[in-house]
Amino acid sequence: EAGVTQFPSHSVIEKGQTVTLRCDPISGHDNLYWYRRVMGKEIKFLLHFVKESKQDESGMPNNRFLAERTGGTYSTLKVQPAELEDSGVYFCASSQSWGDEKLFFGSGTQLSVL
Amino acid sequence: RKEVEQDPGPFNVPEGATVAFNCTYSNSASQSFFWYRQDCRKEPKLLMSVYSSGNEDGRFTAQLNRASQYISLLIRDSKLSDSATYLCVVNIPGGYNKLIFGAGTRLAVHP
Numbered sequence: 001e002a003g004v005t006q007f008p009s010h011s012v013i014e015k016g017q018t019v020t021l022r023c024d025p026i027s028g029h030d031n032l033y034w035y036r037r038v039m040g041k042e043i044k045f046l047l048h049f050v051k052e053s054k055q056d057e058s059g060m061p062n063n064r065f066l067a068e069r070t071g072g073t074y075s076t077l078k079v080q081p082a083e084l085e086d087s088g089v090y091f092c093a094s095s096q097s098w099g100d101e102k103l104f105f106g107s108g109t110q111l112s113v114l
Numbered sequence: 115r116k117e118v119e120q121d122p123g124p125f126n127v128p129e130g131a132t133v134a135f136n137c138t139y140s141n142s143a144s145q146s147f148f149w150y151r152q153d154c155r156k157e158p159k160l161l162m163s164v165y166s167s168g169n170e171d172g173r174f175t176a177q178l179n180r181a182s183q184y185i186s187l188l189i190r191d192s193k194l195s196d197s198a199t200y201l202c203v204v205n206i207p208g209g210y211n212k213l214i215f216g217a218g219t220r221l222a223v224h225p
Binding site: 004031033035041042043044045048055056058059091095098101102103105106107108 | 159213
C-alpha cells in the first residue's frame with residue numbers, strides 16, 4: 001500500500017514568487033492534515049480536512065496560504081507571495097476515519113525562500 | 115512557556131544501555147499523548163501511544179503522570195538503529211489530531 005506522498009520533495013523559490021505543494025494521502029483516508037516545521041522550531045499544525053471540507057484551519061499563519069482538497073482526494077497548499085519566513089519543511093499527514101489518532105506522515109516538502 | 119517541553123539532548127549512549135526521555139506538557143486538559151520517532155531528514159513516525167496505566171512495546175516503555183503533566187519514554191537494550199530524534203506529542207483538547215509537538219530529544223547510540 002502506498003503511503004502519503006508529497007511533491008515536490010524540495011522547492012527553492014525567490015521571495016514574492018508562488019509555490020504550490022501537493023499531498024496525496026493514503027487511499028481511503030478521509031482526514032488530511034498539513035503541518036510545518038520552520039528552522040529551529042517545533043512541528044506545528046496548519047490545518048485539517050475531512051474529505052473536501054476544512055475542519056480546522058486555525059494554524060494557517062496568514063492569508064498568503066491557501067489549502068484546497070477538491071474532490072476529497074489530494075490536497076494542495078499554495079503560498080502566494082512567498083516570504084523568507086515561510087522556509088521550512090511542510091508535512092502532510094492522513095488518517096483513516098474520525099476517531100483514528102494514528103497519523104501517517106509524508107516525507108515532507110523542503111521549501112526554501114531566498 | 116512552550117506547550118510541550120523536552121530536553122533536546124543529545125543523549126549519547128553505548129549499545130545495550132537503558133535511556134529515558136522526559137517531557138512535560140502545559141495543558142492539563144490534554145487527553146491523548148504519543149511518542150513519535152523522526153530520523154534525520156525523514157517524516158515523523160508514530161512510535162507508541164501513551165496511556166495512563168503505562169504501556170510497553172518490546173524494549174520501549176511509556177509512562178504518563180497526569181498529576182505532574184509528565185510523560186516519559188524508556189528504551190532498554192539500546193540498538194544502533196534506535197538513533198533518532200524522539201518527539202513528545204500531545205493532542206490538545208477540542209482539537210481533533212491537532213497535535214502539539216515538542217522540539218524533540220536526539221538520541222545517538224554508539225558501538
